[in-house]
Amino acid sequence: MKKLLLIPYALWMLIFVVFPLLLMAAYSFIDLSGNITLNNYASFFSSNYIQMTLSSFWYAFLITLFTLIVSYPLALALNATKRKTIWLLIIILPTWINLLLKTYAFIGIFGKNGILNDIFAVFNIDEIQLLFSDTAFIIVSVYIFLPFMLLPLFNAISGIDNNLLNAAKDLGATRVQVFSKIILPLTADGIKAGIQVVFIPSLSLFMITRLITGNKVITLGTAIEQQFLTNENWGMGSTIGIFLVIFMLLIMVITSGKSDNRVMKL
Amino acid sequence: MTTIKLENVAYTYGDTQVLKHINYTFEDNKFYTILGPSGCGKTTILKLIGGFIEPNSGEVRFDDKVMNKIPANQRKVNTVFQDYALFPHLNVLENIIFGLKIKKTSKKEMDKKLDEVLRLTNLEEFKNRNIGDLSGGQRQRVAIARAVINEPDILLLDEPLSALDYNLRVDMQYELKEMQKRLGIIFIFVTHDQEEALGLSDEIIVMDRGNIVQTGSPKDIYDEPLNRYVADFIGESNIVRGTMVKDRVVSIYGRSYDCIDGGIMPNTSVDVMIRPEDIYFGEHNKDKLNVTVDSVLFKGVHYEICCLDEDGYEWVMHSTKNALLGSKISLNFAKEDIHIMIPGEDEENFIERLESFQGEDE
Amino acid sequence: MKKIANIFLLVSILLLYFPIFYLMFYSFNSAGNMSHFDGFTLNYYKSVLTDSRMLVIILNTIAVALISSSIATLIGLCGALYLYNIKEKSRKMLLAVNNVMIVSPDVIIGASLLILFTLAGMSLGSVSVILAHIAFSVPITVILILPKLYSMNPSLVDAAKDLGADTKTTIIKVIIPYIKPGIIAGFFMALTYSLDDFAVTFFVTGSGFSLLSVEVYSMARRGITLEINAISTIVFVVVFTCVFIYYLISKRQEKLRGRV
Numbered sequence: 038m039k040k041l042l043l044i045p046y047a048l049w050m051l052i053f054v055v056f057p058l059l060l061m062a063a064y065s066f067i068d069l070s071g072n073i074t075l076n077n078y079a080s081f082f083s084s085n086y087i088q089m090t091l092s093s094f095w096y097a098f099l100i101t102l103f104t105l106i107v108s109y110p111l112a113l114a115l116n117a118t119k120r121k122t123i124w125l126l127i128i129i130l131p132t133w134i135n136l137l138l139k140t141y142a143f144i145g146i147f148g149k150n151g152i153l154n155d156i157f158a159v160f161n162i163d164e165i166q167l168l169f170s171d172t173a174f175i176i177v178s179v180y181i182f183l184p185f186m187l188l189p190l191f192n193a194i195s196g197i198d199n200n201l202l203n204a205a206k207d208l209g210a211t212r213v214q215v216f217s218k219i220i221l222p223l224t225a226d227g228i229k230a231g232i233q234v235v236f237i238p239s240l241s242l243f244m245i246t247r248l249i250t251g252n253k254v255i256t257l258g259t260a261i262e263q264q265f266l267t268n269e270n271w272g273m274g275s276t277i278g279i280f281l282v283i284f285m286l287l288i289m290v291i292t293s294g295k296s297d298n299r300v301m302k303l
Numbered sequence: 304m305t306t307i308k309l310e311n312v313a314y315t316y317g318d319t320q321v322l323k324h325i326n327y328t329f330e331d332n333k334f335y336t337i338l339g340p341s342g343c344g345k346t347t348i349l350k351l352i353g354g355f356i357e358p359n360s361g362e363v364r365f366d367d368k369v370m371n372k373i374p375a376n377q378r379k380v381n382t383v384f385q386d387y388a389l390f391p392h393l394n395v396l397e398n399i400i401f402g403l404k405i406k407k408t409s410k411k412e413m414d415k416k417l418d419e420v421l422r423l424t425n426l427e428e429f430k431n432r433n434i435g436d437l438s439g440g441q442r443q444r445v446a447i448a449r450a451v452i453n454e455p456d457i458l459l460l461d462e463p464l465s466a467l468d469y470n471l472r473v474d475m476q477y478e479l480k481e482m483q484k485r486l487g488i489i490f491i492f493v494t495h496d497q498e499e500a501l502g503l504s505d506e507i508i509v510m511d512r513g514n515i516v517q518t519g520s521p522k523d524i525y526d527e528p529l530n531r532y533v534a535d536f537i538g539e540s541n542i543v544r545g546t547m548v549k550d551r552v553v554s555i556y557g558r559s560y561d562c563i564d565g566g567i568m569p570n571t572s573v574d575v576m577i578r579p580e581d582i583y584f585g586e587h588n589k590d591k592l593n594v595t596v597d598s599v600l601f602k603g604v605h606y607e608i609c610c611l612d613e614d615g616y617e618w619v620m621h622s623t624k625n626a627l628l629g630s631k632i633s634l635n636f637a638k639e640d641i642h643i644m645i646p647g648e649d650e651e652n653f654i655e656r657l658e659s660f661q662g663e664d665e
Numbered sequence: 666m667k668k669i670a671n672i673f674l675l676v677s678i679l680l681l682y683f684p685i686f687y688l689m690f691y692s693f694n695s696a697g698n699m700s701h702f703d704g705f706t707l708n709y710y711k712s713v714l715t716d717s718r719m720l721v722i723i724l725n726t727i728a729v730a731l732i733s734s735s736i737a738t739l740i741g742l743c744g745a746l747y748l749y750n751i752k753e754k755s756r757k758m759l760l761a762v763n764n765v766m767i768v769s770p771d772v773i774i775g776a777s778l779l780i781l782f783t784l785a786g787m788s789l790g791s792v793s794v795i796l797a798h799i800a801f802s803v804p805i806t807v808i809l810i811l812p813k814l815y816s817m818n819p820s821l822v823d824a825a826k827d828l829g830a831d832t833k834t835t836i837i838k839v840i841i842p843y844i845k846p847g848i849i850a851g852f853f854m855a856l857t858y859s860l861d862d863f864a865v866t867f868f869v870t871g872s873g874f875s876l877l878s879v880e881v882y883s884m885a886r887r888g889i890t891l892e893i894n895a896i897s898t899i900v901f902v903v904v905f906t907c908v909f910i911y912y913l914i915s916k917r918q919e920k921l922r923g924r925v
Contacts, residue, residue: 045744050759053778053797056781061777111674114670127678130904135863137863137878141893142684142685144889146684151699180684238771240770244867262867266868278776282769282773285769
């Protein structure tokens with residue numbers, strides 16, 4: 038019986054997870070004309086790609102940082118409400134709207150004639166072109182990832198026994214000390230999980246970069262999509278992909294803790 | 304009628320040897336209790352008989368048929384689990400008939416058996432309740448009903464009373480005893496509670512670290528514990544070092560006392576055990592063992608009096624009379640209340656000694 | 666302090682919903698842009714709902730989601746039951762593989778599956794999209810079902826065996842009813858991921874087959890079209906209604922349970 042249960046799952050994971058990744062690894066050694074080569078790796082270490090990788094990391098870092106800065110107080114505020122589940126549901130609800138639609142909304146909001154400039158006009162601020170800028174890219178990304186960061190943080194915060202906080206106060210801790218000595222360490226796993234679910238996808242975004250920045254920002258994801266679907270250079274695309282996987286594994290190791298929070302979306 | 308034989312059974316889990324070398328036969332539709340502290344392997348014996356695990360060596364036999372490889376669902380054994388293991392998605396009735404349904408029992412027969420079992424366990428009015436709405440005692444009855452409706456030859460009970468509060472536990476003890484008599488099957492009951500074991504059982508099996516230490520009727524084990532471990536585990540006891548002078552005479556603190564044990568080489572050093580309720584005190588008397596009263600606790604039925612003897616050893620006695628704190632008193636006990644134990648003696652030699660000595664007696 | 670927290674919460678929620686309502690508002694704009702509201706019109710809804718190509722795409726999206734999550738839940742259930750039954754060490758290893766798949770960026774899943782399908786000689790279309798969706802859903806369902814299995818008292822399984830059930834009966838009559846909430850949660854999570862997906866589908870779909878997100882992407886790349894706004898409004902209303910109904914049902918069940 039045990040074996041019977043194993044077959045569908047193991048077969049599936051082998052064919053659709055392990056095998057494709059191995060194929061990708063194999064493809065990273067193949068050039069455009071189908072010869073075996075190390076040139077893809079050589080090009081990845083050329084200054085162009087290194088620069089692209091660094092900037093991709095920089096953007097991912099900024100996105101993760103800003104998402105964390107907004108989410109943490111939000112999670113605290115959420116935890117302080119009386120009817121937590123309803124408020125949580127309200128915050129999570131927009132994630133059920135396809136992220137393409139939400140990204141598309143920002144084309145309108147950030148456009149030259151968009152509502153943002155209308156608001157700026159009221160306050161006599163000069164009209165700016167936010168669309169097609171990297172600021173817009175970061176804002177939209179933070180907006181998209183906010184709920185995903187919020188959930189593990191909220192789970193961690195709401196899991197803290199109230200008596201612990203009372204005990205800390207009882208022992209003479211000030212509010213700041215309660216936060217820094219009790220709440221922050223106890224939510225460390227939640228923060229790690231949140232970073233994991235934001236940083237890795239941030240490295241690989243390609244749809245938002247195309248729609249919002251008009252190819253001004255190139256992430257690892259954009260580069261892979263470009264190589265696979267536009268240049269049809271699967272070898273180079275796979276090479277970047279392999280590096281993305283390596284980065285992902287590194288980040289997973291660094292942020293390992295309880296990491297099954299990502300799917301707690303419901 | 305079934306007999307269950309454990310022959311040289313050993314069981315290892317990971318690096319720990321849970322059962323070392325177990326030999327025992329359950330028979331005669333008695334109420335058996337396996338008694339021991341947690342981790343002594345008592346639940347493992349139940350699991351072996353229930354068919355949830357296989358022994359690493361040795362044999363489990365039912366009526367001489369080797370059962371080692373027969374899975375739980377093919378044994379005429381049912382279990383009442385420690386936490387009851389009631390199916391939370393089924394109601395009381397559905398839980399009880401779970402086993403019958405799997406055997407595809409006819410509706411008519413099922414109803415008949417159900418009626419009987421509901422009456423036996425007093426569950427008629429609860430049969431449509433959800434499991435979550437039952438009290439601990441009711442859950443326990445459902446667990447028993449669910450097991451006995453399958454008419455097993457053997458019922459295994461894994462500390463089924465441990466989750467109940469004191470009064471309910473006492474009530475359930477009576478009911479279990481009653482039920483065993485009515486069903487006329489072997490009950491094997493596992494517990495760490497010596498009171499439960501003494502009250503319920505026809506036979507007690509005392510275990511320690513994967514071994515059976517002593518077996519026998521509650522009275523035998525209480526009155527003639529094999530060693531310090533059994534004496535301490537069952538009931539309270541005062542145990543002091545002594546030396547055998549000759550048959551029927553033991554020396555404690557250089558003073559000779561008459562006793563009824565014998566068959567021991569003179570000058571053997573022994574453990575002398577006296578139950579607290581067998582000691583009564585009198586006036587200070589220089590010819591007797593004298594002690595100073597150290598503390599007195601009122602226990603309801605009796606006083607628990609702790610005294611210190613001249614060597615600083617503590618003596619506990621139960622008395623309906625109160626004693627004055629700090630007063631000097633003498634301890635008295637009848638010769639048949641002095642129990643001699645030889646450290647390191649195993650059950651086989653112990654029984655042999657008792658039998659041979661008593662034989663000599665006649 | 667509490668007041669500041671509440672204000673912060675409300676402002677955040679307003680900002681979170683602003684883009685969505687912004688889209689919905691302009692879906693009724695007769696001027697055809699997202700900057701100046703001219704007058705009320707339902708034209709864009711009419712054009713979405715009469716566009717048979719668009720309707721097929723919407724149906725495709727729903728069908729792919731339902732089919733892929735059902736199959737994924739079944740496979741995930743097998744996987745979870747298997748993982749539950751094996752030794753700790755091998756389980757940890759397999760779960761790590763499972764986790765890699767969950768954390769894997771969409772581009773990697775999409776690109777690697779594109780290689781697989783192409784090498785296997787499969788034409789890209791409905792089948793490849795469904796397979797890809799199952800592929801990224803299976804690990805999610807496993808992760809959601811497994812904790813439910815662990816919350817189950819292991820002696821329930823012993824009890825079922827004790828009462829004569831073989832392994833198959835035990836799974837069907839005891840384990841599956843017990844972990845049903847986990848299975849349902851897994852199914853809905855797979856459904857959500859499938860409906861939400863863009864990148865994987867974008868990689869493995871061919872010219873003849875499209876899902877809503879891919880279609881919206883190609884429309885949006887051409888600039889602002891208020892048909893997208895109309896679609897957003899419809900999607901939002903449907904999602905909101907579903908969540909609201911779900912919320913009411915769960916509230917009612919809570920009450921019912923409370924009364925017994």
